[in-house]
Amino acid sequence: MTEQNPYAIITEDLxxxxxxxxxxxxxxxxxxxxxITGLIGPSGCGKTTxxxxxxxxxxxxxxxxxxxxxxxxxxxxxxxxxxxxxxRKSVGMVFQRPNPLPISVYENVVFGLRIHSxxxxxxxxxxxxxxxxxxxxxxxxxxxxxxxxxxATELQLEQQQKLCIARLLPLxxxxxxxxxxxxxxxxxxxxxxxxxxxxxxxxxxxxIVTHNMAQARRISDECIFMLLGEIIEHDRTEQLFLAPKxxxxxxxxxxxYG
Amino acid sequence: MSEPVDNAKRFTKTPSVVRKERNEKIAQFVFLSMxxxxxxxxxxIVGFLVFKAWPSLSLDFIFxxxxxxxxxxxxxxxxxxxxxLVIISLxxxxxxxxxxxxxxxxxAKDNWLTRTINLAVINLAGVPSIVHALFGxxxxxxxxxxxxxxxxxxxxxxxxxxxxIIASTKxxxxxxxxxxxxxxxxxxxSRWQTIWRIVLPNSISGILTGIILQVSRAAGETAxxxxxxxxxxxxxxxxxxxxxxLTDECMALAMHLYTxxxxxPNVPESLQFAIAVALxxxxxxxxxxSISLRVYLRTHRKW
Numbered sequence: 001m002t003e004q005n006p007y008a009i010i011t012e013d014l015x016x017x018x019x020x021x022x023x024x025x026x027x028x029x030x031x032x033x034x035x036i037t038g039l040i041g042p043s044g045c046g047k048t049t050x051x052x053x054x055x056x057x058x059x060x061x062x063x064x065x066x067x068x069x070x071x072x073x074x075x076x077x078x079x080x081x082x083x084x085x086x087x088r089k090s091v092g093m094v095f096q097r098p099n100p101l102p103i104s105v106y107e108n109v110v111f112g113l114r115i116h117s118x119x120x121x122x123x124x125x126x127x128x129x130x131x132x133x134x135x136x137x138x139x140x141x142x143x144x145x146x147x148x149x150x151x152a153t154e155l156q157l158e159q160q161q162k163l164c165i166a167r168l169l170p171l172x173x174x175x176x177x178x179x180x181x182x183x184x185x186x187x188x189x190x191x192x193x194x195x196x197x198x199x200x201x202x203x204x205x206x207x208i209v210t211h212n213m214a215q216a217r218r219i220s221d222e223c224i225f226m227l228l229g230e231i232i233e234h235d236r237t238e239q240l241f242l243a244p245k246x247x248x249x250x251x252x253x254x255x256x257y258g
Numbered sequence: 259m260s261e262p263v264d265n266a267k268r269f270t271k272t273p274s275v276v277r278k279e280r281n282e283k284i285a286q287f288v289f290l291s292m293x294x295x296x297x298x299x300x301x302x303i304v305g306f307l308v309f310k311a312w313p314s315l316s317l318d319f320i321f322x323x324x325x326x327x328x329x330x331x332x333x334x335x336x337x338x339x340x341x342x343l344v345i346i347s348l349x350x351x352x353x354x355x356x357x358x359x360x361x362x363x364x365x366a367k368d369n370w371l372t373r374t375i376n377l378a379v380i381n382l383a384g385v386p387s388i389v390h391a392l393f394g395x396x397x398x399x400x401x402x403x404x405x406x407x408x409x410x411x412x413x414x415x416x417x418x419x420x421x422x423i424i425a426s427t428k429x430x431x432x433x434x435x436x437x438x439x440x441x442x443x444x445x446x447x448s449r450w451q452t453i454w455r456i457v458l459p460n461s462i463s464g465i466l467t468g469i470i471l472q473v474s475r476a477a478g479e480t481a482x483x484x485x486x487x488x489x490x491x492x493x494x495x496x497x498x499x500x501x502x503x504l505t506d507e508c509m510a511l512a513m514h515l516y517t518x519x520x521x522x523p524n525v526p527e528s529l530q531f532a533i534a535v536a537l538x539x540x541x542x543x544x545x546x547x548s549i550s551l552r553v554y555l556r557t558h559r560k561w
Contacts, residue, residue, distance in 0.1 A: 057444055062367055088446035099437035101456060112445045115455070164441070171445065 008033030008175060008205040009054065014068035016049060016058070016229075023049045025229045027068070031222070033174075036197060036206045038220030038237065040213055042258035046229040047209040051177045054207065055091035056084055073174055089116060092168030093177040097184045098160035100152035100167075105144055108152045108163055109134050112171045134169040138162040138196055158189030162196060176200065178208040182215065194219050213253065217241050225249045307538070311531035319532055323496055328518060329525050333533055335494050338501060339508030340540050342408055343483060344476045346504075347415035352469050354416075355423030362424070363431040364453055382421035390418040391482040399486055407505045411487025418482055419472040426468025430461040463552050470548040474541040480512040488513040490521070511537040 009031040016024035023046045031037050039047040052058040053070060056077060069076050077087055089112070100108050107114075109131045114122060131148065135141040140162050144150070152163055161181060168176060178197070182190040197206060197219055210216050216223055216237065223237040225246075233240060233249045244250040252258050271279075308315075322332025362379075366372040394414025404410040434457050442452040458465075480488075488510040494501040502508050515533045518525050 055444065057440075060443055085446040085448060088444055093440075093444040095437065095440060097437060099435075099441045101438055101441055102460060111442075111455075112447070115445070115447050115451055168445065 006032050008073055009207070010071040011053075012069045012071075014050075014053065014070060015066065016046075016053065017065045018049075019063050023229050024053070024066075027229075027231055029224065029231060029234060031205070031207065033073075033205045034202050035221040036201045036208060036219055038216035038223045039207065039209045039226060040211075040216050040223060040252075041226035041232075042252070043211075045226045047226055048179055049229075050226070051093070051179055051207060051209050054175065054177055055088045055093060057088065057093065059084075085116075089171045090173050091175045091177065092171065092173045093179065094161070094164050094168070094181045096180040098157055098164050100155070100160050100163050102151065102153050104149050105152050105155070105163060106131055106148040108167050109170060111167060116171065130170040134166040137169055137200070138166040139192075139199075140166060156189075157185055158192055161185060161189070161193055165196065165200070173204060175205045175207065178206065180209055180211060183211060190215070213241075225252065227252070304538070307531050307534050311528055311535045314526070314528040314532035315535065320536060321497065323493075324491070328491065328514075328522055329529070333511065333514060333536055334496065335492055335501075336509040336511045336514035336533070337536060337540065338494070338499070339408070339488065340477055340511040340537070342502055342508060343412055343415060343487070343510055344473055344540070344544055346408065346412035347419065347476050348469065348473065350412060351416035351419045351423055351472070355420050355469075356427050356465060358420075359424045359427035359431060360453060360458075363428045364449060364457065379421045379424050383425055385418075386481075387418055387479050388481040390414055391485050393417065394482060394486040405505065406485070406487050406489070406507050408487050408502055408508050409504045411483040411508075411510075414482045414486045415476045415479065418479065419476055422472055422475075423468055426471070427461075427465045430464025430468060431457060433464060434460045459555075462555050466548055466552045466555075470545050470552075473544045473548065477537065477541050477544070478512055480510075480516055483510055484513060490517050511540060 007030045009029065011027055011029045014024055014027040015022065027046075027050060039050065041047050049058065052061075053066065054072070054077075058064050058066070066078070069078060071077070072087075072091065075082070101111060103111075106127075110127045113127065113130055132141060132145075135144060140159060143159065144155075152160065155163065161184075165176070165181075181197075182193050185193060194215065197208070200206060201221070208216075208220065220237045222235065223240045224234045225232045225240065225244075225248075227248060233244060233246045235245070240249065241253060244253060319332045320337055321334050323334055324336075325331030362372065362375065366375075391414060394410060394417065398404050398410035398413050399406055402410075404413075438456050438460065439452055442456050443449075447455075487507060489507045490509075490513075492507055492509055511533060515530065515537065518533060519530050
């Protein structure tokens with residue numbers, strides 16, 4: 001991140017339609033790099049849709065039309081020369097339910113490397129190193145270093161979710177998108193994953209969708225409140241929760257609807 | 259609750275509960291007997307066949323040529339012919355069917371064309387085999403000038419099994435959880451890499467099951483091969499696995515059984531039953547091969 005441009009993600013007048021239904025309306029946002037930005041709002045307000053726009057994986061779901069621009073790290077991702085493969089390498093996503101692939105822990109972490117590196121570069125030592133580094137970064141190494149051959153789908157949910165984050169890291173992503181990453185986890189696992197997010201912030205730009213306002217408050221630096229596909233308010237998290245400017249925001253935060 | 263409740267009778271059976279419990283028992287019994295009703299005929303049929311065929315059954319029976327106007331001897335040309343037809347037709351239908359299903363399930367957008375194709379596949383699966391036979395006769399034997407030959411008959415069988423293979427493969431592919439694909443796509447993995455590394459390894463047993471089921475159909479059908487490649491009698495070299503060429507006419511077990519039972523007088527009864535047992539055996543043999551392949555792939559899922 002250069003000093004001149006602190007924004008990692010800039011969207012301008014982003015509109016999105018699923019068929020005839022407009023899910024995003026004139027979304028213009030500037031998201032700072034290297035911090036955690038929380039997206040809150042009631043179900044169906046377009047949080048996940050917006051998230052999926054950021055690595056254009058929306059286009060895999062059929063019948064989606066977008067207008068406007070999304071500028072990631074200084075490049076419009078709708079430019080014709082953008083490769084979806086390179087874009088998604090650099091913008092990873094973590095899902096609501098942990099979805100490790102049904103292969104070993106080790107293979108999960110190196111899955112991306114195996115796909116994206118030429119065969120000659122895939123030295124065993126290099127892969128081993130990548131696995132250790134990624135698992136250390138997500139605080140799983142000590143738990144799993146003796147069980148790297150274990151099937152990833154047999155891990156505890158907390159470990160699975162951390163593994164899903166770990167498998168993005170060998171690809172050296174810039175941005176990590178998280179779609180309600182803790183909603184399938186219990187209290188302790190949520191705390192552990194949140195702690196992990198806080199350690200990853202700074203190194204990566206994190207955008208997290210959450211239904212849990214307390215969570216948004218705990219971990220995000222900035223927060224965005226969305227309603228019916230529109231951005232209602234975007235501010236520093238304390239500011240948004242303590243002194244919301246828009247009455248719709250304060251009503252939502254106080255639990256009058258949603 | 260106007261009536262006073264006798265506390266000693268609380269939570270005990272009322273007449274309605276007794277009736278429910280009886281119905282429960284009846285339901286379970288009915289479902290169990292239906293399951294047995296399915297297994298029993300199978301055991302009886304196989305047992306009856308083997309019992310009746312016993313005097314004629316031997317290893318020689320399979321590897322011997324028919325003699326004395328097919329009233330004696332073995333069934334080697336028919337046995338080998340059926341193996342040829344089943345294997346060649348599957349070698350044609352399985353790859354095409356699996357690839358078509360991958361396209362339909364993984365790539366095709368949900369539009370009118372895809373829906374039309376899906377509808378066509380389902381309808382084709384229901385076309386009677388005699389219709390396939392006439393199609394094969396017109397398309398392969400006459401139009402493509404293959405003549406009545408193993409290749410024409412195999413192609414006809416392939417056309418017949420193709421829609422079912424497509425349908426069952428699609429079913430197996432759509433059983434792979436969407437979250438696996440999402441995980442993969444979001445790491446910048448292309449569709450094809452996702453299919454090859456994630457979707458196929460996780461659906462291979464379902465795909466093979468669908469194909470296995472078509473083995474028995476290909477082996478058992480008489481109509482599609484009757485006009486296109488199978489004949490009543492041919493002479494081939496004995497004890498040679500590759501005795502048939504692709505353009506030869508061949509004998510086939512199902513056809514042979516039909517001929518022996520209806521066209522030739524004074525055939526010993528046990529011979530007919532022995533042919534039926536051999537036909538069953540071929541199906542079991544090919545099934546066993548596919549099942550062991552499936553087990554192998556499941557345990558060594560690393561491609």
